[in-house]
Amino acid sequence: MAILVIAEHDNAALAAATLNTVAAAAQIGGDIHLLVAGANCAAVAEAAAQVAGVSTVLVADHPALAHQLAENLAPLVSALGRSYSHVLAPATTAGKNLLPRVAALLDVEQISEIVKVIDADTFQRPIYAGNAIATVQSSAAIKVISVRGTGFDAVAAEGGNAAIETLTGAEDLGLSAFVGEELAKSERPELTAAKVIVSGGRGMQNGDNFALLYGVADQLGAAVGASRAAVDAGFVPNDMQVGQTGKIVAPQLYIAVGISGAIQHLAGMKDSKVIVAINKDEEAPIFQVADYGLVADLFEAVPELGRAL
Amino acid sequence: MKILVAVKRVVDYNVKVRVKADQSGVELANVKMALNPFCEIAVEEAVRLKEKGIASEIVVVSVGPATAQEQLRTALALGADRAILVESSDELSSLAVARLLKAVVDREQPQLVILGKQAIDSDNNQTGQMLAALCGFAQGTFASKVEVAGDSVNVTREIDGGLQTVALKLPAIVTTDLRLNEPRYASLPNIMKAKKKPLDLLTPAALGVSTASTLKTLKVEAPAARSAGIKVKSVAELVEKLKNEAKVI
Known part of the structure; x- marks a missing residue:
């Protein structure tokens, strides 16, 4: 065999x-x-x-x-x-x-x-x-x-x-042709290969605020992901999406920032070894899967996390 | 040109599915069913191509139980011209569905076939690619943009790490990704009109296709539940736990 x-x-x-x-x-x-x-x-x-x-x-x-x-x-x-x-x-x-x-x-x-x-x-x-x-x-x-x-x-x-x-025997069947590609260029690791991922959700409020996450991610050597809500709101491109309709990830550490925890997001990250959730809504479903939950305003907690690392 | 759109009836995406106690599958009795979201995007794309004057006719096809007529009527209300149901109450594999769709393609001779990239029940992501292989057509999977130009179609595809554009010779297969379009809602007059549009019934036997499968589902279980952990009071406590307890940073 x-x-x-x-x-x-x-x-x-x-x-x-x-x-x-x-x-x-x-x-x-x-x-x-x-x-x-x-x-x-x-x-x-x-x-x-x-x-x-x-x-x-x-x-x-x-x-x-x-x-x-x-x-x-x-x-x-x-x-x-x-x-x-x-x-x-x-x-x-x-x-x-x-x-x-x-x-x-x-x-x-x-x-x-x-x-x-x-x-x-x-x-x-x-x-x-x-x-x-x-x-x-x-x-x-x-x-x-x-x-x-x-x-x-x-x-x-x-x-x-x-x-x-x-091997030999390949040929061009002429059915399809490559036209071009646009690949996102990043110094950070690929989402599916990263050991640590920091992800942002709708709570980030806009794309510019993702800079907060990039800062922390670079300190941790982490990739940056996003929930579908953040992608649909136009904060970040689709290739950052973690979830059933995006990338399925299972890093050692997953830090969810301002993510409520919709089923479709959980499907993409619930096999992570350790999950951290930072959200100001203590009722957010993400806390039901998080190993460590911090109920806090992310705009205070994330910069503080950056200083503490 | 003629467009064929294949759609599937699935459990509505808002329903929290439950596994049956005997592990034979997922509870489907008295559960709200709907058009698979990726299929809805496929119908919408076909309707937009017709509105642009590129498509002349949209035929929507489903393989499934008699009740899948509801989803075909939904597609007709969204703008498809006529419908075909290949009726089968069996749970069919993607290859069996692809073989049935191949038989429909042979009868209908469409220039473009649009399907959802996957159904949200079985999550297989196979049928479009298999249909392309069986028909000997080019395939543009996970499409976020479709542009028909003469006898070819340019498809921009969502790939890991970005986007890829390919030019496909027609006839071709396209499978939809989420960002291709935002489907419209069917208007009440269109829902009424859809009731009068033609809907043909076929069977696998009439198409001369065997739906035998080599796959057997032995059991279906709920995933291992992840238990909630603890709440920490401060960033300092969080960092301490991650360093000393979880040892992940």
Whole structure:
């Protein structure tokens, strides 16, 4: 039994989510092969070969795969996937875009966003925005699975020594073309990879006040997130959103500032190890999940927190 | 051009769902049902394309129980022209739904198919991508902007870390993300008019599609509850606890 894991990367560096997905593969058990598909992605392949537990790195380096468009990548992955018992990808936007297309080409059903491996056929996954956990068993010949990173502790990025094999056969099907992208540039860690997250909600009142959170975040080496209410109010961009409709995070420390704690927000952060809530409304639902709650005006408490750190 | 919009009947997003005592699933009896929010955005986008003169006809399709006619009527009231229900009382997998929708695409020959990126019950986020694969169409998932230009459509997608724009050859599949648009409310006259719009009933058998599944839900449980912790009185106490008790800073 061998497991194919699709590596997430930007042709320059291997994304952390790959390591969580390899961890899920290791729990299923079997030979783990990591697919690096991209263009001029040799550096990623080198990094992938170092990942603990990976026996083989398969590299598909072709201009048609430069932006990993699902139309061009899915045929390659599905052709490859026929030789495996499991095909796994991180449940990131890239994985979510690609994997169902692969599953349909393989004519098998997919299991989305697993958070736990029971055995090689049985998995747990959240449904209804995390308000219920389903245990699902698959009798499909090939199990196609997306992995929620927060459910699995990452394997070590170094220590492995996988063989690197080159794949050929990629082509541009001409169905889709990359036009451009706008990536938010930030010195701070990515939300889904951060050990500490400071998030602001509607209580921040406006986008400028998020500067308070950036100050504290930089002292803690933290990422900055936001509730959907803050995003919808236009305080901050959508890619900062933590919640069922945004990013699912599980850092060591999550500090919720001026966030009431709507169900959809809780679904995105309730697996954090330690949750701190700062809110002036002592009835706010966020306090029901917080390990440490501080009933205070955030405009006084946050600067004070900055001084105390 | 003709647009096909696929919609799903789900538990209303305001309802707090409860797991059944026998762990067979989520309690659905006497629970308010609604159009899946991402599907509502899909209908709205199609209606806007029609208002701009780009779309000529909007066909809305649902796969689900007979009661899903209510959600199809909602879509008709929002501006769809006619509806199709592929009736099945079974809980179908995303692949089965994609196969059924493929059969509808073959009959209707739309230039653009718009779906929600996921249903808020099963949270699968699969059907649109699977339909694209089965039809051999391009896919623009998690769309925050859709611009039709000639025989292609530019879709701006919400990706981790920002936005990506792709150009897709038509016919194509688009799945909606939250910020694509804000759906309108149906007006009373439009709700009345929707009752007279055509609604065709089909079955998986009539479409010649098997809905057999290799997935079995063994049980559904409530998530582990997180218990409330303590209230601290001051920032100083908070920092002390985080350093010495939780040891996270």
